[in-house]
Amino acid sequence: VQLHAAAVEADLAGVPLILCTADRPPELRDVAAPQTVDQTHLFGRSVRFFTDPGVADPTQSSTWRSLAARTWAEATAEWPGPVQLNLPFREPLVGRVGELPPGRGDGPWHQRLAAGRLAPVLDPALCAARGVVIAGRGTDDPEAVATLAEDLGWPLLADPSSGCSGDTSIAGFDPLLRTGFAERARPDVVIRAGGMPASKVLAQWLDGCEHQDLVIAAPGWWPDPSHTAAVLLDAVPTVPDDHEPVEEWVEAWKVAAQAVGAAIDEELAGVPLSEPAVARYLTRTLPAGAVLVTSSSMPVRDVEWFGITRQDLRVVANRGANGIDGVVSTAVGAALAGAPTALLIGDVAFLHDSNGLLGLADRDVDLTIVVLDNDGGGIFSFLSQRTELSTPRFERYFGTPHGLDLVALATAYGVEAHRVDAIGQLDWRPGVRVLVVPTDRDDNVALHGRLTDAAIEAVGA
Ligand SMILES: Cc1ncc(C[n+]2csc(CCOP(=O)(O)OP(=O)(O)O)c2C)c(N)n1
Known part of the structure; x- marks a missing residue:
């Protein structure tokens, strides 16, 4: 069960x-x-x-x-x-391991002979359109999708957990699409790989523009929550050899994204330790080859919206059902694979699976757990109930503050734990640690608003 x-x-x-x-x-x-x-x-x-x-x-x-x-x-x-x-099993439940029946040489027991999936070649007229490539979780062949975007010369808007990044990656597409650039850059064709990223702004932007929608997904999966898919592909298509990308199209995206990135850096530099700043800092400073596990709800979003896109950083998240359960254990499992691993998690999700810390101090892993402690569920402060309900009712049913000392909790499990008051204390080092970053839910909403304002100021309303 x-x-x-x-x-x-x-x-x-x-x-x-x-x-x-x-x-x-x-x-x-x-x-x-x-x-x-x-x-x-x-x-x-x-x-x-x-x-x-x-x-x-x-x-x-x-x-x-x-x-x-x-x-x-x-x-x-x-x-x-x-x-x-x-x-x-029938009693007695103890016994000796017996001999296994013989195998079939060194190879697998079964061989599956399948026709294989054929990669179709895209129509030249479609390739000449203004398009974007979107990659989400479950992207089967992330490298091929990144290459497709490069060959087309289309911007690649990728959920970091898609594993998809390339020369046309647009980091911070969420804040960018909150600006006037969104109106100016409406696509005629969208190729989606896997599920949709977390950004609601991206989904609303797509809803608001007439476009042809192509979806790449493994057979047996139907990632089309907007019911807009016109073409379903079970393999990543290729681009005709003579296709000439329109450089200005992707350049306009890159220039705007860079301007937004600079504005975000400037805004974050002027405020004390914040949730978006931590997401940005970790994606920037984790060592090459590291794994960053992100928890629902805000860490997944902050890394998608404010993180740096890097090909040498693997981002993973439980984004099937977006559960906040079992996330500490997920990170321990990821760290056991051997790479330097960090977990970015909110306090409620951390508490939900604090037993994932059991025995962790004795494991030979490199895992830093960064807990954004805003004393409750920060995501709910972005929703209308924050203003529609009285603060006590909101806190009771949505905010759910716990008032616990998370450093003491982690220490009780024998794990080294500290409270962080400067961003440099998040610098990577091997071993197992819990770093608790105190933040405030209302301040966090206000900061997200200011980051949007800064993006708008950078590229226009
Ligand atoms: C197992 C499970 N229960 C409940 C939820 C609903 N839920 C989504 S986010 C959230 C609060 C998460 O709080 P926290 O981990 O502190 O992260 P923050 O919202 O501050 O980013 C809850 C209860 C869920 N996603 N999964």
């Missing part, structure tokens, strides 16, 4: 995940035996495949490799996802 959140997330995010669920044997089911729940199809339609092969029977061992290989194949299919392998 505890695995359900992970199953939901992996389903929506297209992450291969094999859930092996230990179960009671059939004779103990439905007879009020202790600690026995119905695990059959426990995760409903969230899993790509469910199987319950029964209590292991050595006389059937010739089927085991096929079962394991099938489970793997179902999880790693074209649109990957979770599978549940329900495994009942």
Whole structure:
């Protein structure tokens, strides 16, 4: 049951995940035996495949490799996802590991012979249009998508967790699209890869312009929340060799984005430690090859809107169901892969999974957890209920302040923890640390407003 959140997330995010669920044997089911729940199809339609092969029977061992290989194949299919392998055990529950049945040489058990996905060549007239490429989570082949944008000479507006960045990347497209530039730069064609970035401004901008919408997604996935897709592609298309990009188009985007970036730097330099400044600083200063895990809600947005686009920084986020649960554990899992890892997380999400800190001090990982502590859910202060409700009601139902000392909490788990009062204290160093950055929810909304004003001043209303 505890695995359900992970199953939901992996389903929506297209992450291969094999859930092996230990179960009671059939004779103990439905007879009020202790600690026995119905695990059959426990995760409903969230899993790509469910199987319950029964209590292991050595006389059937010739089927085991096929079962394991099938489970793997179902999880790693074209649109990957979770599978549940329900495994009942009968007492005694201790024993010795036996011999596995022989494999098929060194190779895999099954070979999948598929026709493969053909990359179509785009129509020259379409390539000549004013277009943008948008990349979100679940982008299958981020390098090919970045190359497509470069070959077309179109700006690339990418959610950092898409892993997509290239010569035409437009960092900070959200603040840019809050300016008058948005009106002047309406596209005729949009090619989207994967899901949509977090930016509502981007979605509203697209809604407001007539354009042809092409969507690239793995077969079995349908990322089209706006119901506007006209062409669905299951592979990244290519551009005819003789296509000549219109340099002025992407140049105009780059110049405007640079002006907005400079305005943001200037505005942030003039204020004390802030949430957007931390997002910008981490994306700028983490070492090459680092992984930055971002939590819903504002960290994902602040990194998308105010982060620096870098090809040598991998950004990951649980953006399937956007859950704020399990995010500390996600970061620990990411750090176990060996790269220098940082987690940017709000205080509520941190508290939700503080048990993810258990045993962390003894792990051989490099993980810095930066907690933006605005004493509650900061995202809700951006919504209309902040002004429509009285402050006490808002705080009770949305703000949800907890008043806890997060440095003391992390210290109780044996993890080194500090309160940060200057941005330079976020500089990377190896080992495990929790750095708590105190911020204020109302000040944060006001600062986001001033950053928009600064962007407008830089490129026009
Ligand atoms: C498991 C789960 N429960 C509830 C929510 C709804 N929710 C979205 S953001 C949020 C508050 C997050 O607060 P915090 O982690 O402090 O980040 P901030 O909003 O300040 O960026 C909540 C409760 C969710 N996304 N996932």
